[in-house]
Amino acid sequence: MTKEEIIQPENLVYAKPTLMNEVGMHYCPGCSHGVVHKLIAEIIEEMGMEEKTIAICPVGCAVFAYRYIDVDWLEAAHGRAPALATACKRMWQDRLVFTYQGDGDLACIGACETIHALNRGEKITIIFINNAIYGMTGGQMAPTTLLGMKTSTCPYGRTPELHGYPLNMTDMAATLEGTAFVSRQSVHTVAAIRKAKKAIRHAFENSMNGKGSNLVEIVSSCNSGWKASPVKANEWMEENMFKYYHLGDLKDI
Amino acid sequence: MIEENVELMKGNEAIAHAAIRCGCDGYFGYPITPQSEVLETLSELKPWETSGMVVLQAESEVAAINMLYGGGGSGKRVMTSSSSPGVALMQEGISYMAAAEIPALIVNVQRGGPGLGTIQPSQSDYRQATVGGGNGDYNVIVLAPNSVQEMADFVDLAFELAFKYRNPTMILSDGVIGQMMEKVVLPPIKPRRTEEEIAAECPWAVNGHGLKHRKPNILTSLEMDPHVMEQRNLDMQKKYATIRETEVRYEEYLCDDADYLLVAFGCVARMGKEAVDTLRREGIKAGLFRPITLWPFPEEQLHHLAGRLKGILVPEMNAGQMIYDVRLAVEGQTPIKHFGRIGGVVPTPDEIILSLKQQFIP
């Protein structure tokens, strides 16, 4: 069989989503951000929401998300994305409104906006990339940094006495009456990617059906921040992150 | 004679009524004295059942201003109101909105500071409003009403300017104008814009409309290439120059033959007018110059008046803020003195008269 014979529409098993731009990504090789971007692009396309999407990106490594997914984007100030999303959704009720935020953005500087948007039951989806570190600024401690984990601002490891405890925003979100769907996923294996896609799609559909607010956490690796190879970073994530941040659906009403 | 459609209400209430009438799409705010009546009045009027306007009590002023970032960025007419400590919290958002060129209306019913200060009236946020309170080189269009009528009229004007220039616009009021009751004729009712109308007026807006036939709209304040960023800044400065040329507003009262000029804005301009009348009765030729746009400041207009004056008094409810703009405009042509009451104290016309006499007429 020749190459030409194989490249036929009926043999197609995978294609790049048309909403993904033809530009090189600025993410480090092995970073989870790119995989989640792809899932979002696929889902928007599958739902036919290209002309009805308002996407909001954070301050953090995903600050340039607007370069990669070809929909309309607002770039929020650090932590404020849920406030932007609140107004957009309330005034454009037929739109798919989602935010995409890192753990520093969502769980620290924007904790107030995040909790209140979720608790008000805003009909939005929050995609939460939890890599337990400040990736963009070069690997400082995040509210989600695990105990014992070393970062540039806790170089001897995080301790409760000096730094307090890791903040589990997703568990907290599941206790809020305003949330409809709260899930924690990862994208480190093909099976995990499939599950994550299902969760994001469910969240997006929920937000269009007016059920309440939706939060999908993606436990992610940051090989640059963690100073590990992509493979080692994934292993470390499975061994350490999943023990503290349990995967699965926490709430689905 | 019975005047038609005349109502009696507070300045803050007038803001709320005017917002609904001029087709505002959303109000987002957090309670603070002396302006909570704006949110309270809107909540009572329930515009979501009539015009469809959204009214939301935000979790903080930080959230409220960022709701404006989202709402304005999606092409909607959105507004917030607050008082000084709350507006201080909004500065980050205002800077981002100026940078991303997002239109919206911010109302500041000023109270005395610094810090928690007092709930009494003040004008001590003048420089924060006109010079920029957030980071970076930017300007906000600032309108200063001196009556309940102007509170009502400036809402629509502020939205028109905000969308014309894609720039945040502020109504800089104070606790006197916000709280006092006065006769007002409310503006005519304008329907909220349809999606098609928004698409036509705001082709830049982030709402997905017609995406398949255009490039995606991206509103961001970020640019990593310093040369591109410099160009963006230069473009903004060009816009500000156009606003300076086109949008200056002011009021003159007996300025033509005046020897002494009072330059005052907001509620102090009302005391100033009374002071001018009294001084004129005493044979002293006084006049009043009232900037209505604080940014852009009526620089040229004041410059032309200044040459033949014996002196200018700038009465303000602050420790001397607008006086810097007056000095820049006048460029040394005539002496300029300040009279300030601070910390929430409102000056009387008599005090203004006394200050003018003491400082200029020995």
Ligand SMILES: Cc1ncc(C[n+]2csc(CCOP(=O)(O)OP(=O)(O)O)c2C)c(N)n1
């Ligand atoms: C008000 C403000 N404070 C601080 C910063 C600097 N800053 C940029 S990104 C970032 C942390 C981002 O971390 P996270 O949200 O976890 O995203 P990641 O890069 O890990 O994906 C910080 C502190 C900023 N841009 N704005």
Ligand code: SF4
């Ligand atoms: S620093 Fe971390 S989060 Fe940022 S792109 Fe690199 S791997 Fe991803």
Ligand SMILES: [Mg+2]
């Ligand atoms: Mg992070």
